[in-house]
Amino acid sequence: MIRPGLSRRSFLQASLATGGGLLISRMLTVAPGPGKAAAAAITAPGSFEPVPFVRIGPDGTIVLIVAKTELGQGVRTALPAILAEELEADWRTVRIEQADYDGSDRFGSQQTGGSNSVSSAWEQSRRAGALARELLIAAAAAAWDVDAGSCAARNAEVVHRPSGRRMAYAELARAAASPPIVERVDVDSLSLKPAGDYRLVGKPLARVDLRDVVTGAARFGIDTAVPGMRHAVVLRPPAFGAQLVGFDDSAARKVPGVLDVFEIPAQGGATLVKGGVAILAADTWSAMRGRDAVRAEWTEPDEPESTDALSRRMRRAAGSEATLVDAAGDVDAALRGAERAVAAEYELPFLAHAPMEPLNALADARADRCILCLGTQAPEWAAAAVAQALELEAGKVLIRKPALVGGGFGRRLNPDYAVEAALISRQAGVPVKLLWTREDDVRGGIYRAACRYRMRGGLDADGAPLAWHMHLVNTPVTWTYEPQSGEPQRDEVGGGHVYYRMPNHRFDYTPVRSPVTLGWWRAVSQTHNNFAIEAFVDEMAHAAGRDPLEFRRQLLKMREPFDYDSPWGPIHVDTRRLLNVLELAARRIDWYRRREPSTGVGIACCPYAATYAAQAAEVTVENGGEVRVTRMVCAFDCGRIVNPDIVRQQIEGSIAWGLSAALFGEITLADGAVEQGNFNDYRVLRLPEMPQVNVVLVDSAEPPSGAGEPAVPPVAPAVVNAIFAATGQRVRRLPVGELTI
Amino acid sequence: MSEADEIELDVNGTARRVRSEPERPLLWVLRESLGLNGARYGCGVGQCGACTVHVDGRAVRSCMTPVGTVTGKSITTIEGLARGDTLHPVQSAWIAENVPQCGYCQPGQIMSAVALLTREPQPAEGEIEAAMRGNICRCGTYHRIRRAIRRASRELGRS
Numbered sequence: 001m002i003r004p005g006l007s008r009r010s011f012l013q014a015s016l017a018t019g020g021g022l023l024i025s026r027m028l029t030v031a032p033g034p035g036k037a038a039a040a041a042i043t044a045p046g047s048f049e050p051v052p053f054v055r056i057g058p059d060g061t062i063v064l065i066v067a068k069t070e071l072g073q074g075v076r077t078a079l080p081a082i083l084a085e086e087l088e089a090d091w092r093t094v095r096i097e098q099a100d101y102d103g104s105d106r107f108g109s110q111q112t113g114g115s116n117s118v119s120s121a122w123e124q125s126r127r128a129g130a131l132a133r134e135l136l137i138a139a140a141a142a143a144w145d146v147d148a149g150s151c152a153a154r155n156a157e158v159v160h161r162p163s164g165r166r167m168a169y170a171e172l173a174r175a176a177a178s179p180p181i182v183e184r185v186d187v188d189s190l191s192l193k194p195a196g197d198y199r200l201v202g203k204p205l206a207r208v209d210l211r212d213v214v215t216g217a218a219r220f221g222i223d224t225a226v227p228g229m230r231h232a233v234v235l236r237p238p239a240f241g242a243q244l245v246g247f248d249d250s251a252a253r254k255v256p257g258v259l260d261v262f263e264i265p266a267q268g269g270a271t272l273v274k275g276g277v278a279i280l281a282a283d284t285w286s287a288m289r290g291r292d293a294v295r296a297e298w299t300e301p302d303e304p305e306s307t308d309a310l311s312r313r314m315r316r317a318a319g320s321e322a323t324l325v326d327a328a329g330d331v332d333a334a335l336r337g338a339e340r341a342v343a344a345e346y347e348l349p350f351l352a353h354a355p356m357e358p359l360n361a362l363a364d365a366r367a368d369r370c371i372l373c374l375g376t377q378a379p380e381w382a383a384a385a386v387a388q389a390l391e392l393e394a395g396k397v398l399i400r401k402p403a404l405v406g407g408g409f410g411r412r413l414n415p416d417y418a419v420e421a422a423l424i425s426r427q428a429g430v431p432v433k434l435l436w437t438r439e440d441d442v443r444g445g446i447y448r449a450a451c452r453y454r455m456r457g458g459l460d461a462d463g464a465p466l467a468w469h470m471h472l473v474n475t476p477v478t479w480t481y482e483p484q485s486g487e488p489q490r491d492e493v494g495g496g497h498v499y500y501r502m503p504n505h506r507f508d509y510t511p512v513r514s515p516v517t518l519g520w521w522r523a524v525s526q527t528h529n530n531f532a533i534e535a536f537v538d539e540m541a542h543a544a545g546r547d548p549l550e551f552r553r554q555l556l557k558m559r560e561p562f563d564y565d566s567p568w569g570p571i572h573v574d575t576r577r578l579l580n581v582l583e584l585a586a587r588r589i590d591w592y593r594r595r596e597p598s599t600g601v602g603i604a605c606c607p608y609a610a611t612y613a614a615q616a617a618e619v620t621v622e623n624g625g626e627v628r629v630t631r632m633v634c635a636f637d638c639g640r641i642v643n644p645d646i647v648r649q650q651i652e653g654s655i656a657w658g659l660s661a662a663l664f665g666e667i668t669l670a671d672g673a674v675e676q677g678n679f680n681d682y683r684v685l686r687l688p689e690m691p692q693v694n695v696v697l698v699d700s701a702e703p704p705s706g707a708g709e710p711a712v713p714p715v716a717p718a719v720v721n722a723i724f725a726a727t728g729q730r731v732r733r734l735p736v737g738e739l740t741i
Numbered sequence: 742m743s744e745a746d747e748i749e750l751d752v753n754g755t756a757r758r759v760r761s762e763p764e765r766p767l768l769w770v771l772r773e774s775l776g777l778n779g780a781r782y783g784c785g786v787g788q789c790g791a792c793t794v795h796v797d798g799r800a801v802r803s804c805m806t807p808v809g810t811v812t813g814k815s816i817t818t819i820e821g822l823a824r825g826d827t828l829h830p831v832q833s834a835w836i837a838e839n840v841p842q843c844g845y846c847q848p849g850q851i852m853s854a855v856a857l858l859t860r861e862p863q864p865a866e867g868e869i870e871a872a873m874r875g876n877i878c879r880c881g882t883y884h885r886i887r888r889a890i891r892r893a894s895r896e897l898g899r900s
Contacts, residue, residue: 072843072880206839213844214832216779216819220845223778256745256762284782285769356783356791356845356879406781406845407879438784649842649882656881679788679877688870690883 048139048172050132052099052106053083053125060170062089062156067099067107068117069377069401070209071408072653073708074646075117077207079125081200082118082642086129086193089169090156091200096208098403101379103395112377113413113520115609115706118642122704130190140167195640195701204645209404221375221402222360222435229362229431232424233287234264235277235294236440239672240515241301247277251293257286261294264423270481271385272416272446272517278424284435304672305515307450310475311347313512314452317473318345322508325493326564329504331456334467338458342543344536346455347733348528350667351448351521352682357406358441361421364431369396370422375405377412385415386422409657410520414446442682443674447667448521449474449492451528455536463544465555468502470532475514477524490567495526495713497564498533499573499607500555516669522657523709526608527716531734534604534717539730548721549586549603553579577612577637577698578605584635584696585614598622599630600725604714609706612637612698615655615714618691619722625739629659629719631692634711639702648695651711655693658715660685666735748812752777753821763809767801768792770808771818779819779848783877790876793849794818800856802875819848822855830900831855834893842880850876854890862897864890 048056055063064080064087076096084091099107108124133153140158141148144165151160156169195202212218237243249261259280266275277294281287303309335341362373363386370390376382376399383397390397405412421434436444451474458467476488488511496507521527541551556579563570582605589601598621605614618631634651641647664683668675676682720731729739743762750757752775759774766785771777771794780803783791787805794803795817822829828836831854841847850873857864857872864872869890878886 070843072841074842204839206836207841209844210836210839210841211828213841213847214819214828214835214851215823216777216848218844219778220781222782223772283769283773285765285773288785354879356781356789356843356877358782404844407843409879435782438786438789645839649839649880649885652884653842653881656883657879678786679784680786684877684879685881685883686875686877687873687883687886690881690887693884 050135051128053128054087054132056169056172060168061095062093062169063095063097064089065097065099065107067110068121069110069112069375069405069408069412070098070403071112071377071405071412073117073650074207074643075112076209076403077205078118078642078646079121080208081205082121082125083129085198085200086126087133088153088155091205098401100401101383101399103383103397110379111381112408113410115611115708115710118704119610119706126192127190130192134190136169136172139172143167201642202640202644205643207646213404218404219402220357220404220406221362221373222357222406224362224373224402224433226362226364226431229433230259230280230282230428231284231287232278232280232421232432232434233284233291233437234420234434234440235279235291235296236444237274237276238298239301240305240445240517241672242298244275244277245297245299247294247296249277249294251295252279252290255286255290255293257282258290260428261290262427264420267389267419271389271419272414272480273389273419273423278427280424280428280432288437301515301672306670306672307668310450310512310514310669311452314450314473317510317512318452318454318471320510322471322510323489325489325507325509326497327506331467331469331504331506334504335456335458335469338466339461340459340543342457342459342540344455344539344730344732346453346532346535348451348531349665349734350450350516351661351665352442352667353407353409353411353446353521354441354679354682354684355407355409355411358438359411359417359436360434361418362431362433363418363421363425365390365422365425368392369398370425371398371400372418372422373400373402374418375402375412376415376418377408377410378415381413382415382418385419389419390422390426409522410524411446413520416446438679439677442667442676442678445517446519447516448527449477449518453532455532457536457540459540459544463546465500465502465540466504468498468505469508470496470498470506470536471508471510472496472529472532473510473512474528475516475518476511477518477520479511479513480518487567492525494524494529494566494568495606495608496529496533497566497571499559499575499578500537500552501559515672523608523712526606526709526713527661530604530606530713531717534606534714535720538602538717538721538724542724549582549591552582552603552605556582572610573607574612578607581605581612581614581635581637581698584698585616585633588635588694588696589616589618589631589633591616595726598726600722600727602718602721602723602725604717604721606710606714608710608713610639611705611707611710613710613714615711615718617715617718617722619719619726621723621726621739627663627723627736627739629663629689629691631694632715632718633694633696635696635698636707636711637698637700638707638710639700639705641697642704644697647697647707650707651695652693654709654711655715656685656690658712659689659691659719662716662719662734662736663689664735664737748808750808750812750816751814752816753818759808761808764807766804767794767806767808767811767816768803771803777818777820781845781848783846788877789846790853791846791849793852793876795852795856798856798859800853819852822851829855830896831858831889831893834889834896838885838889838892840882840885840889842882846876846878850878850886854886854893858890858893858897863894
């Protein structure tokens with residue numbers, strides 16, 4: 001336990017290994033030693049840092065530090081709220097800062113993605129806050145020379161209950177001249193607030209940056225400037241697999257503002273820097289104009305990729321040999337014996353992320369170190385990649401994160417743009433802000449893969465499913481980073497284990513090669529696997545003459561919650577929580593109400609990241625085949641909710657994201673090159689196309705689970721299922737676009 | 742391609758002088774010559790609206806507006822919308838409805854909304870859609886943008 005002491009030395013060592021297996025190895029370690037001031041939590045005169053996430057400055061301001069990147073998913077508000085709850089900070093006056101990444105792991109993992117920020121921070125931040133609170137209490141008790149057990153913390157003050165003496169946290173930084181002696185702290189034994197006492201967690205706290213955003217004061221990476229900074233863009237390979245032969249920069253160098261033009265060689269390995277010609281200029285527009293004036297020659301790829309060629313290869317592969325992913329029973333025998341057979345093939349396109357803030361990185365590469373300002377979802381990977389590219393020691397790369405990043409969605413996991421900026425800065429000898437133009441972004445690859453599914457199902461005489469066979473063909477994400485990987489299916493099969501009761505089922509996978517580079521797109525493989533499951537179970541329901549909701553209900557009721565093995569470890573599916581959101585969505589959209597002709601409702605559900613989501617869509621198809629999604633209802637169970645308004649925003653956003661992809665999103669290739677280039681031809685959802693949205697949040701005391709991605713996958717299948725209900729027409733190829741009636 | 746020249750601009754009520762070619766898009770002059778970063782680059786071709794500012798009260802895409810065409814006109818950026826500490830009703834409505842997620846496109850959204858409400862303080866749904874269809878949001882805040890515009894419209898109707 002923590003108790004005040006008389007010695008000037010202080011020693012604290014805490015480890016935060018918890019039963020959940022979450023992050024943080026050490027919070028704070030200070031070795032005692034003769035003459036060493038007890039710097040337990042004193043980092044500067046008058047400054048008090050009880051844990052890495054909390055700093056109380058000499059002026060009394062309490063700063064909470066966020067180690068995850070704010071991409072719009074609300075971590076800058078939600079994570080500090082968890083911390084502040086246990087810390088008993090005054091939410092109205094705290095300041096929020098982003099943690100830099102300097103190579104240390106004192107904040108735990110800073111990688112932001114997989115919908116795991118709140119769920120991983122839940123244990124970490126509560127314990128960090130509680131630990132900081134106990135240290136502050138101990139510091140006050142030491143200052144008053146009383147027993148810490150007679151003190152309590154509330155709303156940024158420590159109170160000595162018997163006497164009523166109070167000391168604000170702000171004063172403790174000044175008062176804590178002799179910090180408390182603490183013995184080894186068992187962090188699991190820290191007392192945590194009961195949920196009934198929460199004043200911040202579970203409340204729809206306003207986002208901390210609202211005023212800055214609406215006044216234009218907010219600073220994104222693209223807004224950052226440092227003295228002596230230059231701007232750069234890169235002339236990039238026009239086709240996948242094309243390489244630079246040579247270039248003529250004579251015209252480019254005559255463009256006012258252009259300072260230099262030089263090659264950036266392709267980097268091998270997983271960084272995916274494809275090389276090209278860097279144009280360095282005094283400002284962005286001059287760099288862009290300089291780029292337009294460069295004449296470059298590229299090799300022709302050996303086999304220029306095209307959508308047609310890839311589709312043909314995938315179609316052939318769908319009928320060929322496959323790797324078994326999982327199976328139960330005997331699907332082939334069951335299909336032979338089935339009363340009624342159902343078959344379908346689905347085609348899904350490449351999808352780009354297109355975050356509103358185009359990729360950019362500010363790098364200052366010196367001889368022995370590199371400092372970056374980088375909007376990244378994976379600072380650890382970026383730092384390692386930059387260190388390797390510049391041949392620096394690990395730990396010599398510092399990543400500063402802008403407070404806000406204009407969308408990640410998985411694209412900002414990759415270190416490619418950081419490495420490019422670092423290489424250009426190294427060559428130029430000055431800090432360089434590299435910008436990817438929107439065309440670079442739309443054409444540059446790192447897509448969600450194009451996929452093909454061959455589905456077969458069998459029903460018995462009563463219309464009950466006997467057999468389910470799902471065969472996925474695509475280019476695996478893994479081969480972009482490990483071309484020789486023998487386990488290409490690893491990143492492709494998530495969410496593909498059918499959660500409906502199917503007595504005989506099989507999931508097969510066949511990879512095909514393609515030079516198109518791939519990455520992680522919001523909700524990753526669930527976006528295609530959940531589509532296949534939810535579209536095909538709908539087809540089976542209709543083939544059985546059954547209502548699609550009732551068909552699903554029965555199949556979920558017949559299956560107890562279960563675990564299955566995935567490449568990432570065992571996954572638990574709670575079929576009761578899944579059924580619950582299905583029912584809630586159906587009820588909210590008034591599933592059984594008869595709609596006018598040409599209007600239908602469709603439904604889909606999805607388990608992902610320990611969260612359960614259901615989407616119901618109401619769609620009207622106009623005379624010309626124009627598909628209008630008029631309403632979406634999402635029922636969502638993500639366990640205990642830290643900020644319900646932020647969760648609602650994530651669901652609203654997931655609906656817009658999912659509809660963009662379902663209705664319009666498509667990257668196509670011809671002659672090795674991407675045919676789209678900007679928002680005029682890579683179409684995304686706009687305000688008039690946003691339907692009415694209703695969100696039903698499940699009130700749960702389960703541990704917090706993901707909210708950033710799980711509502712995305714069921715959007716597309718709900719829409720195609722609704723189109724079928726409206727028209728009797730099955731859409732088996734995305735994007736939906738316009739129907740031919 | 743013409744030469745850079747001294748250009749005088751009226752930005753947020755203040756006379757500013759910059760050196761630029763007349764063809765340079767206003768967006769880059771605002772961001773890199775004047776340090777006004779609220780107008781943002783999202784596409785460069787007038788498709789996304791992140792660069793939206795006002796020229797003589799009308800919403801324009803500054804990425805498609807050569808700076809030479811706006812001398813002698815009144816330019817307003819997001820930074821010029823508030824009066825000191827007093828936010829514009831649209832900015833207040835944006836905060837009340839918790840509109841932003843990542844926040845990148847929001848200044849452009851707000852500038853388009855302000856131009857709409859200045860022109861038509863009580864817009865019909867179709868007018869809101871027409872005015873806002875040029876502003877893309879990849880975080881999907883459209884739902885709340887509609888609510889914030891209606892909220893601001895009610896506020897303006899009261900005053």
